[in-house]
Amino acid sequence: xxxxxxxxxxxxxxxxxxxxxxxxxxxTIVIGLxxxxxxxxxxxxxxxxxxxxxxxxxxxxxxxxxxFRNIPLIVQLFFWYYAGPMLFGxxxxxxxxHISGLNFYVAIIGLGLYTSSRIAEHMRAGFASIGRDQYxxxxxxxxxxxxxxxxxxxxxxxxxxxxxxxxxFLTIFKNTSVAMTIGVAELTFQSYQIDAETFHGLEAxxxxxxxxxxxxLGVVKFMGLIESRVRIRGLVGR
Amino acid sequence: xxxxxxxxxSYLMGGLWVTAKLAFFALTGGIFLGILxxxxxxxxxxWIYYPITxxxxxLRNIPLILVIFWFYFVMPIIIGRSIDPxxxxxxxxxxxxxxxxxxIFRAGYQTISTDLVNASYSTGxxxxxxxxxxxxxxxxxxxxxxxxTQSIVTFxxxxxxxxxxxxxxVRRASIVDNxxxxxxxxxxxxxxxxxxxxxIGSRISxxxxxxxxxxxxx
Numbered sequence: 107x108x109x110x111x112x113x114x115x116x117x118x119x120x121x122x123x124x125x126x127x128x129x130x131x132x133x134t135i136v137i138g139l140x141x142x143x144x145x146x147x148x149x150x151x152x153x154x155x156x157x158x159x160x161x162x163x164x165x166x167x168x169x170x171x172x173x174f175r176n177i178p179l180i181v182q183l184f185f186w187y188y189a190g191p192m193l194f195g196x197x198x199x200x201x202x203x204h205i206s207g208l209n210f211y212v213a214i215i216g217l218g219l220y221t222s223s224r225i226a227e228h229m230r231a232g233f234a235s236i237g238r239d240q241y242x243x244x245x246x247x248x249x250x251x252x253x254x255x256x257x258x259x260x261x262x263x264x265x266x267x268x269x270x271x272x273x274x275f276l277t278i279f280k281n282t283s284v285a286m287t288i289g290v291a292e293l294t295f296q297s298y299q300i301d302a303e304t305f306h307g308l309e310a311x312x313x314x315x316x317x318x319x320x321x322x323l324g325v326v327k328f329m330g331l332i333e334s335r336v337r338i339r340g341l342v343g344r
Numbered sequence: 345x346x347x348x349x350x351x352x353x354s355y356l357m358g359g360l361w362v363t364a365k366l367a368f369f370a371l372t373g374g375i376f377l378g379i380l381x382x383x384x385x386x387x388x389x390x391w392i393y394y395p396i397t398x399x400x401x402x403l404r405n406i407p408l409i410l411v412i413f414w415f416y417f418v419m420p421i422i423i424g425r426s427i428d429p430x431x432x433x434x435x436x437x438x439x440x441x442x443x444x445x446x447x448i449f450r451a452g453y454q455t456i457s458t459d460l461v462n463a464s465y466s467t468g469x470x471x472x473x474x475x476x477x478x479x480x481x482x483x484x485x486x487x488x489x490x491x492x493t494q495s496i497v498t499f500x501x502x503x504x505x506x507x508x509x510x511x512x513x514v515r516r517a518s519i520v521d522n523x524x525x526x527x528x529x530x531x532x533x534x535x536x537x538x539x540x541x542x543x544i545g546s547r548i549s550x551x552x553x554x555x556x557x558x559x560x561x562x
Binding site: 111172173175176177178179180181182184185188189192193276280281282283284286287294297298301307308311312314315318319322323 | 402405406407408409410413414416417418421496500501503504506507514517518521527528531532534535538539542543546
C-alpha cells in the first residue's frame, strides 16, 4: 500500500450516504423491472416475427435485432436521450425536454428495447429446438397459424429458454448501471456520488458490488422457483 | 447533413483509435488470463478451483461500470500515486473479461471426451502430439464462434470507459455534441460505426459456426 489510505466503511451506513445507496437500489430495481416488461413482451413478438413465412416481416424483425445488438447500450441511451426528442421536430422536442425525469423514462425504454433484441434471439433458438412434427401436429388439429403460436409454440419455447432468459434477467439489472451516464441516480451513480462527497469511493463501490451480488442471488432464486413450476416433465437435464 | 461529423472527423477518429487500442489490450490480456482461468475452473486441486470459481462468479454478477470505478479508486492506493484512466481501464477490462473468456475456455476444454484422447494415445501419439494435433485444434474450432462473439461484446464494452473520462469514441462524440449540439448526427454516426464493425464481426462468427456444423464438430 503506497498512499496512506484510511478506510472509512461508515460511508455505507452513515447518513445521508446510507440512504443514497438504498434509494439507488430502489431505482435500480424499478428501472430493471420496468425495462424487463418491455423487453419480454417486445422480445417475444419480434422473436416470433423472425420465423414467420413473410419475407418482408422477417427482414424487418431481423434488422431490428441486428441494429439493437450491434450498438453499445451507452450509445443507444445517448441517442434516445439527446437526439430522441429532436426526432419529433422542434416544437414537440421542447415539450419533451420539459418532462421531469425524462432520463428515467429514456433509461427504461432504451434498456427495454436493447434487451428485447436479445430475448428475440433466444426465442428464435427456442423455436428452432421444437421439432417440425410438433408444428404439423398442432396444425392438423385445425388451429390457425396464429393460434398455433399463441397457444402452443410460444408457451413451449418460453419454457425451453428459461435458463438463457434467467441470464438476461440478471443482465438487465447489471445494465441499469449504464443509465448513470444520462444522469439517472441508480445504485452505481450513488456510489460514485458518495466518492465525490467523501473521497471514499472504494468503500462505496465495494458496498455497491455486494448489493448487486445479493440482488443477483435474489433473481436467481426467483427464476429457479419459476423454472421448477413451469418445467416440462420428461425432459432430461433440466 | 453530417457536417458536425465531417468538421470534427479527425478528432472523432482519434477517439475510435483509443477505443481500438483499449479493445486490443483488453482482448489480448482478457484471453490470455481467460485461458488460465478456464484451466483453473477444471482443476482438481481445490485450492486452485475454489478461489478462481469465487472470482468468476463474483465478477459475473457485477456491472462492468462498477468494476471500472472500483479499479479507478483502488489503483492509486496500490501504486501510491494517481493513475491515468487508460491503464486503469485496461486493468479493469482484463480482470472483468477474463471471467467471461474463462467460461468459454472451460466449456471448450470440457467438450473433449476422454475417448478421443484415449483413441489418440492408442495410435501411439504422445501427450504433446495429442494436444498439438487433436485436442487443441478441435477445442479451438469449437470455441471460435463464442470467442469472436465475446470479442465483439468486449469491443462494445470499451465504450463504458467513458465514465472515468477516457477520451474514447463515445466520450469524444459527446464532447463535440456539447459544443455543436448536433446529437442526431453525432450519436447516429457513432452508432453506425459500431454497427458496421460489430455486424461484420458477428457474420464472421456465424461463418465459423456454420463451418463447424458442416464439419460436424460442434
